[in-house]
Amino acid sequence: MKKIPCVLGVLCGCVGLIAQTPTDSWPTYHGDYSGRRFSALKQITTANVKSLTLAWAYRLNLSRGNAIVGGEGPDVTPAGVPATPAIKSTPLLVNGVLYFSAPDHVWAIDPRTGREIWHYVWKTRGGDHIGNRGVGIYNNWLYFLTPDNYFVSLDLATGRERWHHEIASMKREYFSTNAPMVIGRHVIFGVGGDALDIPGYLESRDPENGEQVWRWNTTPRPGQPGADTWPDEYAMSSGGGMPWIPGTYDPDLNLYYLGTGNPNPVLTGQSREGDNLWTCSIVALNPDTGRMVWAYQVTPHDTHDWDAAQTPVLIDGTFDGRPRKLLAQASRNGYFIVLDRTNGDHILTTKMIESANWTQSINAKGQPIRNPGKDAIVPGTLVSPNTSGATNWPPPSFSPDTGLFYVGTSQTYSILYLTDTDKRPQGWAAAERNMGNAGSALMAIDYQTGKVRWSRPLAMTATGSTGGAMGLLSTAGGLVFGNDGGGNFVAYDALTGRPLWHAGLNVNTSNGPETYLLDGRQFVVVGAGDTLYAFALQ
Amino acid sequence: MRVPVVIPVAAALLVGTAAAMAAQAPRDAAAADAAAVQRGQQLLAAECGFCHGANARGGSSGPDLTRSALVQEDERGRQLGAFLRVGRPDRGMPKFDQLTNDQLADLATFLHDTIRAAVNRGAYKILDILVGDPKAGEAFFAGAGRCASCHSATADLKGIGSKYEPAVLQGRIVMPRGRANAASGPPRPPYTEATAVKATVTIGSESFTGAVVRLTDFDVVLFDQKTGRTRSWLRNGDAPKVVVNDPLQAHVDMLLKWTDEDMHNVTAYLAGLK
Numbered sequence: 001m002k003k004i005p006c007v008l009g010v011l012c013g014c015v016g017l018i019a020q021t022p023t024d025s026w027p028t029y030h031g032d033y034s035g036r037r038f039s040a041l042k043q044i045t046t047a048n049v050k051s052l053t054l055a056w057a058y059r060l061n062l063s064r065g066n067a068i069v070g071g072e073g074p075d076v077t078p079a080g081v082p083a084t085p086a087i088k089s090t091p092l093l094v095n096g097v098l099y100f101s102a103p104d105h106v107w108a109i110d111p112r113t114g115r116e117i118w119h120y121v122w123k124t125r126g127g128d129h130i131g132n133r134g135v136g137i138y139n140n141w142l143y144f145l146t147p148d149n150y151f152v153s154l155d156l157a158t159g160r161e162r163w164h165h166e167i168a169s170m171k172r173e174y175f176s177t178n179a180p181m182v183i184g185r186h187v188i189f190g191v192g193g194d195a196l197d198i199p200g201y202l203e204s205r206d207p208e209n210g211e212q213v214w215r216w217n218t219t220p221r222p223g224q225p226g227a228d229t230w231p232d233e234y235a236m237s238s239g240g241g242m243p244w245i246p247g248t249y250d251p252d253l254n255l256y257y258l259g260t261g262n263p264n265p266v267l268t269g270q271s272r273e274g275d276n277l278w279t280c281s282i283v284a285l286n287p288d289t290g291r292m293v294w295a296y297q298v299t300p301h302d303t304h305d306w307d308a309a310q311t312p313v314l315i316d317g318t319f320d321g322r323p324r325k326l327l328a329q330a331s332r333n334g335y336f337i338v339l340d341r342t343n344g345d346h347i348l349t350t351k352m353i354e355s356a357n358w359t360q361s362i363n364a365k366g367q368p369i370r371n372p373g374k375d376a377i378v379p380g381t382l383v384s385p386n387t388s389g390a391t392n393w394p395p396p397s398f399s400p401d402t403g404l405f406y407v408g409t410s411q412t413y414s415i416l417y418l419t420d421t422d423k424r425p426q427g428w429a430a431a432e433r434n435m436g437n438a439g440s441a442l443m444a445i446d447y448q449t450g451k452v453r454w455s456r457p458l459a460m461t462a463t464g465s466t467g468g469a470m471g472l473l474s475t476a477g478g479l480v481f482g483n484d485g486g487g488n489f490v491a492y493d494a495l496t497g498r499p500l501w502h503a504g505l506n507v508n509t510s511n512g513p514e515t516y517l518l519d520g521r522q523f524v525v526v527g528a529g530d531t532l533y534a535f536a537l538q
Numbered sequence: 539m540r541v542p543v544v545i546p547v548a549a550a551l552l553v554g555t556a557a558a559m560a561a562q563a564p565r566d567a568a569a570a571d572a573a574a575v576q577r578g579q580q581l582l583a584a585e586c587g588f589c590h591g592a593n594a595r596g597g598s599s600g601p602d603l604t605r606s607a608l609v610q611e612d613e614r615g616r617q618l619g620a621f622l623r624v625g626r627p628d629r630g631m632p633k634f635d636q637l638t639n640d641q642l643a644d645l646a647t648f649l650h651d652t653i654r655a656a657v658n659r660g661a662y663k664i665l666d667i668l669v670g671d672p673k674a675g676e677a678f679f680a681g682a683g684r685c686a687s688c689h690s691a692t693a694d695l696k697g698i699g700s701k702y703e704p705a706v707l708q709g710r711i712v713m714p715r716g717r718a719n720a721a722s723g724p725p726r727p728p729y730t731e732a733t734a735v736k737a738t739v740t741i742g743s744e745s746f747t748g749a750v751v752r753l754t755d756f757d758v759v760l761f762d763q764k765t766g767r768t769r770s771w772l773r774n775g776d777a778p779k780v781v782v783n784d785p786l787q788a789h790v791d792m793l794l795k796w797t798d799e800d801m802h803n804v805t806a807y808l809a810g811l812k
Contacts, residue, residue, distance in 0.1 A: 379669045
C-alpha cells in the first residue's frame, strides 16, 4: 500500500516534509518529520535581527478555574508533584492555534496575541513529573501523555476529552513524557522510567479509539534477533531501553527512526554481559507494522546512563560527492554519528567533546567501545561526561544552507561509586558525585566531516562553565536561535556563531524554539521556565 | 548493597526485638515499618529463600521477586496474598496458604521496602572506598600530581583525614569547589566562597576584580568578597575586557589527567592524615 506522506495534509496541505518545511504551521514536535528544526522563513535575518522584539508572553495558567478537568487522580494533587512545571514541549501550530503541554496540562492559545483559548487539566495519581515534550495532532484530535501513564485524546476545537487509556504501570516506576508522533493512522509514542529494571516499549495506537495497533519491545525476548547479546531471559526482559524522545520519519522510505534508551540496571553491567541490543541504538521501524528494518547501536553495553534517545536528524546531503539519504545524531555519549538512513550503514563517527574519557577504541563499525575500567567500581571511577551526558534531549538543529549541525554540549565529570555488588544488582546500582564542568559550548558540526566548524563557549558562574544541552532552531535567514546557558535567548550567526541579538529572560530556554509566518509576520516562539515568549520584528 | 542475611541466632534476637516493638504502641509508622521489614525478611529467607534467594533477587529455581510485576504492583499484600493462597503449581510454585494475614503483610512490607531502596538512588550508601596505596599516593602528591605546589600535609591539609568521610574527601581532592558540608549552615551563594571563579573587568585605566556571579556575552556581574558589593556591566563584543581567573584551574586541568588508581592512592594517603 502506498503511504500517504503526511496525515496532516488535511490541516496544512504539506507533503514531502524533508524537502519542504511548512512555514504557516508547525504540525509536529520537530515542525516537520525530519528533525532538522530548520525553517525556510527569512523575514528575520542576520541583517535585521537587531530589531526583534517581544510580541507577547504567556505565563502558564495552572488554575483549575475555567479549565476542563479530567483524570483518574484525587482532587488534591499528591505530594511531590512540582507546583510549577517548566515548558519542555514544542507547541504545535495547526489551523491558526498554538497547542502545547506541561505535565498534567494542555493549553490552546492564540498565536497572534498569546491569549488562552482553552486549558485542560489532568488530575494526576502521581508519577515522575520531570517534563512533557508536547502533543500530537491528527485531524480534529489532539493526543498527549501524562506522568501517570495515560494516553489522552482531546477535541482540538474545545479541549474536551474524548477518552483516555492507561499505557504503563506507575507502580513499576514507568512515567510518560513523550510527545506522540502521528504517522498515517498511527499515533506513536514510547514510555519512560529507569528507576527499576523494567522493559521498554514503543506503541502505535489508533487515532480514533486509542486502542493499541502494535507494540515494539526495545529489548528482545528469547529466540528473537538480538537475544544473543544478553546473558539470559531475566536480563533482557527487564533490560530497560526506554524510547522517551519522539523520533523522525522519512515518508519516501516509510521508516520511523528512533533513538532508544539505556539498558538496566543503569550504572553496572554485571548481570547483563553482552552488547544489550536494542538499547542505546538508532532503529528504523516500519510505522505500519512496528517491525524493525535496521538498527545501529551507538553505545554497546552502556554503563553510564547515556541513552541514544537524542533526535536522529534526517539530512539529504552529499557524501564523497554522491547524494545520500543520511541520518545524524549528536549522542549523549559524546560522539557525533552519521549513518546511511536507507540501510543503517555507518558513515562517520567523531568525538564531539574533548573530555570524554570512557572509550577504549572506535571499532570497524564506528561504534565507540567502552573501557571497562571506566565502569562504576566501589572506590569510584572518574568519568566524563557525567550521567547527564555530553548533550541530552533538547532538540538540536541542522541547516541545509550552512551544512552545519548545531548542538549544545558540556564537558562534565562525575565519580561513579558502585553501591550494589550483588550478582543481580537493581535499579541504578551506583551513586554519582558530580565533579564540575571543563567547558560548555554551542557547537556547529560539519556533517560531511564530523569536525567542529565553530564552538561558542557558554556562560560562566562562580562554579565555572554552565549550560549545555539546549533546544535549537536554524532558519534561512542565516540564524540559529538558542540560549547561552546564562538566561539569555540568543540569535547566533549560523555561519560563525557570533551572537547578533539576545533577550534577557533570566531563565534558560527550556524547549525547542520554533518559527512561523502569520498574516505576513514571522514569529519566533520559545519557552523559558513557566513562560512562553513570542518575538517578531518591530 | 542489601542487608546481609542474618544468621539464625541473630535472627531470633531480631524477631524478638521486632515483636517487642510491635507489642508497644509504635511511636511512628517508620519504626513499625522497620520492624515489619525485618520480620518480612526473616519470613522470606525461611519460606521463600530456597527458590527465590534470601534477598528475593532470585535463587535456585525461582525468579527475582523484586523485578516481578505482581510484586511491584501489589498493594500492601493484597494481590500477593491472593496469589500465594493459590500458587502456580503448573510452574512449580506451591501455594502458601498457611501464612497469616500479618505474615503476608510483613512479607509485602519487606519486598516493597527492598524495591523502594533500589528506586531511591539518592540514598544509596557508598561502600568502603579506601583501597588505594597511601605510599604511592604520597609520592603522587609530591611528584607527578604536583599537589604539593599548592598544598601541604603539615599545613592546609593537616588532619584532613579526620575532617571528611572518605568519599567526600575523594570528591574534594578532585574538585574542592564550595563547601563540603553545605547542608550544615545557611545556604550561601557560590560567589561568596573562596573557591569561586574570579574575574577582572578593565575599563580604560580602571579595573575591578571580584567573584563571578555571572559572565555572558552580554553582561558581567562581579561580587567583591571583601565589601559584599556587587557590580554589573553590560558587554558589547569584547568590551569591556574581562579576564577570568579560576583559583581551581589546576584542579580543572587535572580532570583530564587523573587515573582512577592515582585518585584512590591520594585519597588513601590523605585519609591517613588524622
